[in-house]
Amino acid sequence: MTSPRSGRPSLGKGSLGRSNSYLDDHLEYKTHQVPSTVDHQSGPSTSIDGVLDLPTRIPRNTLSSTSLSSRKSISAISPAPRVLKDSESIHTISHTNCVPAQGDAARLVATIYYNSASPNHAHPHADQSPAVRPQDLLPPPEIVAGSAPTTSIEDYPLEPPAPEPEPLDHLYGAFVSQMCLTHFLATLDSLLIHNIPEQRRLTSSHRCLAPDSSKPRIMEVTFSPPPNPEYLPSDLLSKHESIYKFEREWNCEVIIQPSNIYRRYKRLCVFDMDSTLIQQEVIDEIAAFVGVQQEVSAITTRAMNGELDFAASLRARVALLKGVPSDVFEQLKPKITITPGARQLCKGLKRLGCTLAVCSGGFQPLADWLAGELGLDHAFANHLVSDPKTQTLTGELDSRFPIVDGEHKKNLLLSMAKEKGFKMEQTMAVGDGANDIPMLKAAGLGVAWRAKSKVQMEAPARINFATGLDDILYLLGLNGQEVAELLRD
Numbered sequence: 001m002t003s004p005r006s007g008r009p010s011l012g013k014g015s016l017g018r019s020n021s022y023l024d025d026h027l028e029y030k031t032h033q034v035p036s037t038v039d040h041q042s043g044p045s046t047s048i049d050g051v052l053d054l055p056t057r058i059p060r061n062t063l064s065s066t067s068l069s070s071r072k073s074i075s076a077i078s079p080a081p082r083v084l085k086d087s088e089s090i091h092t093i094s095h096t097n098c099v100p101a102q103g104d105a106a107r108l109v110a111t112i113y114y115n116s117a118s119p120n121h122a123h124p125h126a127d128q129s130p131a132v133r134p135q136d137l138l139p140p141p142e143i144v145a146g147s148a149p150t151t152s153i154e155d156y157p158l159e160p161p162a163p164e165p166e167p168l169d170h171l172y173g174a175f176v177s178q179m180c181l182t183h184f185l186a187t188l189d190s191l192l193i194h195n196i197p198e199q200r201r202l203t204s205s206h207r208c209l210a211p212d213s214s215k216p217r218i219m220e221v222t223f224s225p226p227p228n229p230e231y232l233p234s235d236l237l238s239k240h241e242s243i244y245k246f247e248r249e250w251n252c253e254v255i256i257q258p259s260n261i262y263r264r265y266k267r268l269c270v271f272d273m274d275s276t277l278i279q280q281e282v283i284d285e286i287a288a289f290v291g292v293q294q295e296v297s298a299i300t301t302r303a304m305n306g307e308l309d310f311a312a313s314l315r316a317r318v319a320l321l322k323g324v325p326s327d328v329f330e331q332l333k334p335k336i337t338i339t340p341g342a343r344q345l346c347k348g349l350k351r352l353g354c355t356l357a358v359c360s361g362g363f364q365p366l367a368d369w370l371a372g373e374l375g376l377d378h379a380f381a382n383h384l385v386s387d388p389k390t391q392t393l394t395g396e397l398d399s400r401f402p403i404v405d406g407e408h409k410k411n412l413l414l415s416m417a418k419e420k421g422f423k424m425e426q427t428m429a430v431g432d433g434a435n436d437i438p439m440l441k442a443a444g445l446g447v448a449w450r451a452k453s454k455v456q457m458e459a460p461a462r463i464n465f466a467t468g469l470d471d472i473l474y475l476l477g478l479n480g481q482e483v484a485e486l487l488r489d
Helices: 024-025 063-071 178-190 236-237 241-250 282-290 293-304 310-319 327-333 341-353 362-373 406-420 434-442 453-458 471-478 478-486
Strands: 033-035 042-044 106-114 203-210 216-223 252-258 268-271 355-365 378-382 384-387 392-397 427-431 445-449 461-463
Touching: 024 406, 063 406, 106 178, 106 236, 106 471, 178 203, 178 216, 178 241, 203 478, 236 241, 236 252, 241 252, 252 461, 268 406, 282 293, 282 310, 282 327, 282 355, 293 310, 293 434, 310 392, 327 362, 341 355, 341 362, 341 471, 341 478, 355 362, 355 406, 362 378, 378 392, 406 427, 406 434, 427 471, 434 445, 445 471, 461 471, 471 478
Parallel strands: 268 355, 268 427, 355 378, 427 445, 445 461
Antiparallel strands: 033 042, 106 216, 106 252, 203 216, 384 392
């Protein structure tokens, strides 16, 4: 006879990789009990409204098939295996999360990235901390990148931001721990309060994608139903304050997508170039040749933050490049650093059958070179005019070609998808600057890659905690083993 459970669960045993996990063995979340008409047992229903105290825990292997079919576990662990008589074979059947019934609510997929590069250590050892004196002032509040249009406290238009929540990953593990998963499910469940009663039962399953099932850095959680769209549309779910608070507490970030075939099978991917596929802003590098880097960089920063019209700022910056040798791009190529993981990402996408393009607010010679380096199918960028007599740049843009600004990037994405017969749900865009926002919003999946704050606020998805660009492959539903196999020569 087991004792009744308390209302507050404790992390007793198990791990995400075991067959009997903490979620499955220690928690049975329910809103009510539905009596079974077949075996007069109670079929538990799942919700994270609370924990129902039971005087006796009924062994799972004694539940009837009707009870098992009514049971919807919040974890990914399937019901206890059925052992076939006169055989050593074991076969497990659980259709709760693999075969949706007709009329079931839409499903969403949340990909959780843990910030393994900077794990939280809220209470460092005293010997490793700077000496603190009574007269020392408290540190000024900081604005987290992506939470506001600016990270400057002086320019913050509202009251100072609230203190950061207490980090929890240093207590429960520097990875997506089982307590982290439990908290995430509780957060999702709390957002179903405005759903109709028939759609307040949260069901979910999870997969550990990388690096392993015991200490996953990336986890995928499939769940349904979504919150009532009149209260919280699915495309805004990842921006809800509850999700943001969860991310800050657990040192991770969450990307939410519809769970459908188009998520797994992208056919067109469009990249920005500067600070995305490569780590430099090319126009700033060119400006260094004539000693105007400081002036150009200031304009570039404001343009990428969305403070200036891109086309006007581009003309102003290009005018400062007058007199730069025409072969400057050849001299720059050895200095260009391709973003870690970019080669692997492009290689993997090509093997999956994707068409790849770079649409850059930079310049065509380097876009063409980068396309050759990464195996891209198309390259679109701005064209500079050079004087054939002096072999120098004139400081003008070639009027025969359109300026590749935000609107043109979006139009290129739309036209390529239409030309190749792809649905927009099959497209993906990756960028970091304000001029990338239109194409990020138009694509089936728009990813702000370590982007400016304004871009992170407006883009459908953001990634800051990845180890490299190739981590984007996990958004397609691939796990670490599949990614390794995809990239193997």
